[in-house]
Amino acid sequence: MIILGIETSCDETSASVVEDGIKVHSNIVASQQELHSRFGGVVPEIACRAHTDTIITVIDKAVTEANIKFKDIDAISVANTPGLIGALLIGLTTAKTLSWLLGIPLITINHLHAHIYASKIVHEDIDYPAISLVVSGGHTSLFLTQSETRHTQVGGTIDDAAGEAFDKVGKILGLGYPAGPEIDTISQKGNGKAILFPRSYLKKDSLDFSFSGVKTAVLYHCLGQDSKNTGEMPELKDREIADLAASFQEAVVDVLVNKTIFAATKFTARSIILGGGVACNSRLRQRLADAAKQRDIPLYYPSKKLCMDNAAMVAGLAYHKYDEEAFSGLEVEAMP
Numbered sequence: 001m002i003i004l005g006i007e008t009s010c011d012e013t014s015a016s017v018v019e020d021g022i023k024v025h026s027n028i029v030a031s032q033q034e035l036h037s038r039f040g041g042v043v044p045e046i047a048c049r050a051h052t053d054t055i056i057t058v059i060d061k062a063v064t065e066a067n068i069k070f071k072d073i074d075a076i077s078v079a080n081t082p083g084l085i086g087a088l089l090i091g092l093t094t095a096k097t098l099s100w101l102l103g104i105p106l107i108t109i110n111h112l113h114a115h116i117y118a119s120k121i122v123h124e125d126i127d128y129p130a131i132s133l134v135v136s137g138g139h140t141s142l143f144l145t146q147s148e149t150r151h152t153q154v155g156g157t158i159d160d161a162a163g164e165a166f167d168k169v170g171k172i173l174g175l176g177y178p179a180g181p182e183i184d185t186i187s188q189k190g191n192g193k194a195i196l197f198p199r200s201y202l203k204k205d206s207l208d209f210s211f212s213g214v215k216t217a218v219l220y221h222c223l224g225q226d227s228k229n230t231g232e233m234p235e236l237k238d239r240e241i242a243d244l245a246a247s248f249q250e251a252v253v254d255v256l257v258n259k260t261i262f263a264a265t266k267f268t269a270r271s272i273i274l275g276g277g278v279a280c281n282s283r284l285r286q287r288l289a290d291a292a293k294q295r296d297i298p299l300y301y302p303s304k305k306l307c308m309d310n311a312a313m314v315a316g317l318a319y320h321k322y323d324e325e326a327f328s329g330l331e332v333e334a335m336p
């Protein structure tokens with residue numbers, strides 16, 4: 001079963017050919033990072049234009065690299081929610097057109113469920129139920145996962161997503177965009193206990209997240225270092241930046257790990273699955289692995305390329321939806 005996947009929910013245009021849900025024959029990702037970096041965040045209008053410019057080339061590359069012809073494809077899959085509405089529509093319209101032209105089924109995919117599925121491409125034998133933590137630039141969500149296609153959300157962020165907090169703190173510290181990878185690297189030279197930033201757990205036993213407080217705490221800590229308190233950002237030394245980055249990262253990771261382990265215990269999970277761009281974070285991987293090991297629960301996360309937005313996770317998950325005959329008609333819509 002050969003499925004073409006398309007992913008355009010945010011700032012990556014991606015197409016991938018995956019066989020039987022796990023054999024990735026191609027996974028082309030055209031990143032728009034350079035276009036957005038000078039604005040310090042994703043500009044929806046620019047994202048849409050870039051998707052429109054590149055999508056056909058990206059699909060062509062995916063098919064060529066997989067060494068197949070369009071007539072060999074059994075189904076077209078596409079992420080149609082959640083994401084930037086204009087960006088989603090470009091992928092969805094392209095997918096509908098291909099499905100109609102080739103006369104093959106269309107399968108629409110939830111982008112967050114695809115992030116969870118990414119682990120399955122690398123680890124075939126994941127035991128369910130699992131607790132899945134999806135941490136990305138746009139989301140911080142906990143799901144109770146019963147199978148590849150059945151997910152119930154049990155927690156989410158009430159303000160900033162984890163990745164968004166990394167990117168905004170990076171801006172405060174004068175780092176580039178997206179700042180997550182740089183904070184990860186710089187933190188390795190810093191002391192995570194240097195500054196005790198707040199950990200927000202919300203109500204007792206809550207599985208929801210809030211990261212706006214820690215972000216603001218970093219901002220005020222930096223401003224407070226200026227003795228004249230002019231409201232202007234003082235010049236920070238490399239050592240201070242490393243300690244700030246490590247202490248911020250530690251605060252975010254503490255909350256992510258504690259809530260995920262709490263959820264895994266509450267739902268008697270047989271596995272923990274980690275996905276999304278922030279799942280690349282080395283401290284989060286290490287801390288969650290240690291905590292899961294202590295409780296004898298296996299932890300699964302994919303390679304870094306499969307953590308970031310990509311279409312292989314979309315095409316892979318679509319294989320299981322094909323099995324369930326969960327097809328979409330051409331009237332299906334994109335949902336932000």
Ligand code: KG4
Binds near residue numbers: 164280281
């Ligand atoms: O999943 P993703 O590619 O896109 C969305 O669906 O949002 O995630 C991108 C996010 C960015 O906020 C980026 O800063 C963050 O993932 N990120 C990281 C790391 N690598 C990427 N955050 C922390 N540590 C990293 N190593």
Ligand code: ZN
Binds near residue numbers: 111277309
């Ligand atoms: Zn994503």
